[in-house]
Amino acid sequence: MRELPEVEVVRRGLEAHVVGRRIDRVDVLHPRPVRRHLAGALDFAALTTGRTVLGARRRGKYLWLPLDSGDAVLGHLGMSGQMLVQPAGAPDERHLRVRFTLHGAGELRFVDQRMFGGLSVSPGGAELPAEIAHIARDPVDPLFDDDAFVAAVRRRASGVKRILLDQTVVSGVGNIYADEALWRARLHGERPGTRLRRTDVQRLLADVRGVMAAALDQGGTSFDALYVNVNGESGYFDRSLHAYGQEGRPCERCGTPIVRVAFMNRSSYFCPVCQPQPRVRRAS
């Protein structure tokens, strides 16, 4: 799982090990991870080779590395992406997709089994890549506007889980955090945004932040380099989940078995007692 706290841990690793380095050579080993770079793999390599990395930034689950050209390498880890810093000559990982040879500092490697993630060069994107300008700030961004979020949720008729997953409302919340935050907030994901009270949404936002902070606490201590374990899961997901993936297990608050239902080609998990289904309103 590539959730926001894990991406933040990767960002910190990049800041520690890659920022300030010059890229001497770039090898794109599979075309798919650079599919968003429309000019192609050769152009991707040409725009990054010889450049120095000036920073490591993040919004939601996107990462970008501002370069001394004013461009930025924009990346998303998708489901299974990893950024690894390895000594030059270390054996290639099975799913190694892009290799950046750093001047005197080993290699930065983008490894991605399932290739939902990818890299591209954003022209002039050092400050904020245009490709992600439409994405809302994430809940740990100091400039996140809580009141605007509350208003945006209460304006929408969709179920609140769907709203949480909408990148234009808030970024960085995935299926796992959505379910966990809704469990904490005792809200059913199908409750329409328009029918939530202001305090419901404020509490939900606090719970989104609470789940992320808890995960970051654990993730931040587990990885001090860029390495994320092979399954891509931090200890947080093994021990601290209350709803996600817990089908049949007793709810830690009330003991009722957690329920799983299909949702957007994936699953939602919730406690049917703590998070009661919204009453269906008769058509009028």
Add this chain to the structure above:
DNA sequence: ACTACGTCCTGCTTGC
């Protein structure tokens, strides 16, 4: 403008 859904990927798990 808002809303909803299919699609892309691979490998592990499940079921017959």
Add this chain to the structure above:
DNA sequence: TGCAAGCAGGACGTAG
């Protein structure tokens, strides 16, 4: 034992 279907899921494109 073997094979196929199911499942995981972020973000984008497209249709309604």
